Amino acid sequence: MRASVLRSGSPRQRAWASRVFLVVIVSALVGWTLIPLGRVIWRPATSYSGLEAANILKNISAKDGHTSGGRAAKFEALAARAESQAPLVACPAPWDWTLGQVDASKGPVCDSGMARAAYRLLDLATGEGKLMGLEWGTGTLTPLFLQGKLAGLVSIEHNATVAEIAARVKQTLAQENATQLESRWAQRTAPLPDGSEPGEALQAYLDLVKDGKPQYQVIGISGPAAIAALERSVALLVPKGGIIMMLGQGEAELQAATALAPGHWPRHHSGTARRWTLIWLSCSAQDCHEK
Numbered sequence: 001m002r003a004s005v006l007r008s009g010s011p012r013q014r015a016w017a018s019r020v021f022l023v024v025i026v027s028a029l030v031g032w033t034l035i036p037l038g039r040v041i042w043r044p045a046t047s048y049s050g051l052e053a054a055n056i057l058k059n060i061s062a063k064d065g066h067t068s069g070g071r072a073a074k075f076e077a078l079a080a081r082a083e084s085q086a087p088l089v090a091c092p093a094p095w096d097w098t099l100g101q102v103d104a105s106k107g108p109v110c111d112s113g114m115a116r117a118a119y120r121l122l123d124l125a126t127g128e129g130k131l132m133g134l135e136w137g138t139g140t141l142t143p144l145f146l147q148g149k150l151a152g153l154v155s156i157e158h159n160a161t162v163a164e165i166a167a168r169v170k171q172t173l174a175q176e177n178a179t180q181l182e183s184r185w186a187q188r189t190a191p192l193p194d195g196s197e198p199g200e201a202l203q204a205y206l207d208l209v210k211d212g213k214p215q216y217q218v219i220g221i222s223g224p225a226a227i228a229a230l231e232r233s234v235a236l237l238v239p240k241g242g243i244i245m246m247l248g249q250g251e252a253e254l255q256a257a258t259a260l261a262p263g264h265w266p267r268h269h270s271g272t273a274r275r276w277t278l279i280w281l282s283c284s285a286q287d288c289h290e291k
Helices: 011-029 056-063 071-088 116-125 142-146 160-176 199-206 226-236 250-260 285-289
Strands: 131-136 150-157 185-189 218-221 243-249 267-271 275-281
Touching (some): 071 116, 071 267, 199 226, 218 226, 226 243
Parallel strands (some): 131 218, 218 243
Antiparallel strands (some): 267 275
């Protein structure tokens, strides 16, 4: 997310970070050789020695402690706050690989399809640098990771061009920062043919996440295999205090997505009927309604 919605880091640092990512992405797209970029401003996570779960439910309770009802009610209160702030939220970078410009005052949906309010909700709910993230589609959670909101990130990508761009960004940042970025950002790629999801190709894509145990606190989903990725992600998300954010299009995909997630999980829908973002909060039926 652009720095205007993040409370950490100086304005000078955030401005330089945005410029650096713009240069890297443009140079990759036009085939230039990356040149030394000088000192890259990247704010590391506050802790990356232990990747234990930061309890998002506690973060929600702390930020909306005045709200009556259980944690599900507090989650909805936080979502309402994010919606009210949506017109002031800029599109996250480097999500939009086409480098399109979007006026934040003209609506709640970014050019990429990501709802601004949903991204703001994710920013409000997450802790500071202790969460392990998984993204199906490079760029979904990348801004959070590069702003120090995630201790580690696994990026799953089907597009070879996007994967190459992300690899160059990672290589450049790793050369300029002693922040263990190389070991904390895993990038994995498997192709998905356009217009279809044949069984073997789809399975190879999903199998890029090798360990099926619940281990991620934040999961972002976008791309042509979003429904299949959501089905896999429900089992990969920690059962209490985890968040899934999914970008989708149209009513049919929305219905399929809501049917896959556990019915007692609180969820928030943001965006438009054509392009929307869903966010779920994982919890047991009892935990969701505990005060």
